[in-house]
Amino acid sequence: MTDPRTPAGRTVLVLGGTTEGRAAAAALSAQAGIRVVSSLAGAVRSPRLPDGEVRIGGFGGADGLAGYLRAEGVTAVLDATHPFAAGMTANAAAACAATGIPLVVLRRPGWTPGPGDRWHRVASVADAATALGPLLPGPDGRVLLTTGRGGLAAFAGVDARFVVRAVDPPPPPLPARHTLLLARGPFDLAAERDLFAEIDPHVLVTKDSGGDATAPKLTVARERGIPVVVVDRPPLPRGVTGVGTVADAVAALGL
Template sequence: MPILIRLLILGGTSEARRLAAALVDAPGMEVVSSLAGRVRAPSLPPGAVRIGGFGGAEGLAQWLRDKGIDAVVDATHPFASRMTANAAAASAATGVPLRVLRRPGWTAGPGDEWRWVDSLSEAAALLPSLGSRVFLTTGRQDLAAFAQLDLWFLVRSVDPPQPPAPARMQVLLDRGPFSIDGERALLHEHRIDVLVTKDSGGIMTAAKLTAARDAGIPVVVQRRPPLPAGVTAVPTVDEALTWLRESRGDAGQRE
């Protein structure tokens, strides 16, 4: 069967891997997943994979033209705002349709003590009034905002963080999914009294929120950055697949 859709998945999330798995053997589909390459040993999706940047929006637009890409799904992390902005600009420049696949964010429930912030610098300013032993789960590239605080930090990340970083810090190298019992034990062992995280959404790392609620620990949550103007998002892999099926039908009519 001839190729009807050449799809680029901007990946790095579990949703991106599930989308690639659903499409890699689909008739009429040619799928390439792209990873940023910031993690030493990433979880690779099935099918063709490229690793590394494109050279900004212009480089991505040229890559789309060179490879004859018919559609793009941006399934990057909800906080990968630069990549999403580049994807939106490249889509506008080339006319290649774009959908953003974003899992829903977290919602506070009864018993949760959450403080919402728009930036990690705002989170850092709040921390001294909330606790002295911080569980920091914002990623290894975001420690600079907390480097000047005289607090103790447990920092969890997939790869070792680089300076600048807090002076009083213990690093825990680990990758989700995490269990509620495991997170409870972690909070207890390290006497954590405040949690800092980003509104990543999903179940892979949500257990810490339940553990914090059970322990009566306040949580500082960074809000997601907004999507670029005019960009449409879908919350599930199934909805992304529906959009792609419709795109494939349109491509078949053009043939």
Template structure:
């Protein structure tokens, strides 16, 4: 029995840890390869793309995959679409593993955006010193906002295009509340931009922004492809694997 995990997230790595060593189970984790020096999960690991949905379909068939788990980042919309199409074409059951999104609480000043471009249109009315935590990709959406200053945090150095007035912080979560408070003070941040990635590793910035009374632009996550079941945590995904493979 062969399970393929489309990974790169904390949840994907935890799922691989829980499944590794299961008798009769072959486990492969696939990483996109966009981050240098990733933390590798246990089991077999492949790095790199498949060549679209067609390439993934061929890989599923060639390697006789019995179950596919899409545990990619909540904003990896293209990969999730390819997974859904490939699973259907190869007749392989598919589960999406998605950490729950963040929910505003009393004291939050959230402004929802449908995309990074939408977020960029909101910023001039909200602040002048922006803490941008949407990763190194998509910074081109903020080009042209020359009256604003950005501090950009990402794991890898961003590439052009990007805002003209920008300072880059290379760092990887999890982040602490004290650290986020200090960052906001040090850079005199007056507005935060984040994707609704969910999870605890990067949530302290939301608490720090709430304490400081800062507005937060939250980019909504894309939906899971229609018809794909969703597990909110690795433990639920493990049960799905065991129930499905036992049933087969």
């Protein structure tokens, strides 16, 4: 139900789970008369909770989300999910179109290569697995895999030694030869240098998640002359545009 303390039923649903989502929830909660509800997917155990109300779990697709928006009297939706949460963004776009509720999509800018970077951009995690072959010296090649806990089955058939870094244990199947490194960013430059020195990877594989929290690994790869396979982020749904900062997102909501 709509909170009676919020004038004109100003309720903002923040689709969060990211640093930007928490920052946006904090900025909105600081404004008088706005009820903020952050929705987290529940994919990460012990998530960092934002300011305001929090719900955890899915909606049941676009139709379920549309029903939630109507039932809760939501007046605007801020999609601050991970750049690779394409399914949630598609559902948000469809639900907002069906209900006539404004949608603002917040996407941190993607990474761009600089001088000395040896990047190989690919369209998917599966393509990243295929791209590894020419970049490895052979079966004893070492890969630092930082694409998260999902989609690792694509690497199960790659004959190499993997260090898989993720926040929570990933589901099988996993690469046959792997070491699991459970860690939550941000990762500073000194820590990344220590990690690279310890495992001495031949290749780094990552997603173009953008932002500063996990960017130092790219700096270390450049310093060490290591090739990086970068999975491009999926495009936004047709007709949907994004903003790049929390301030721009809050302004775009027009509250």
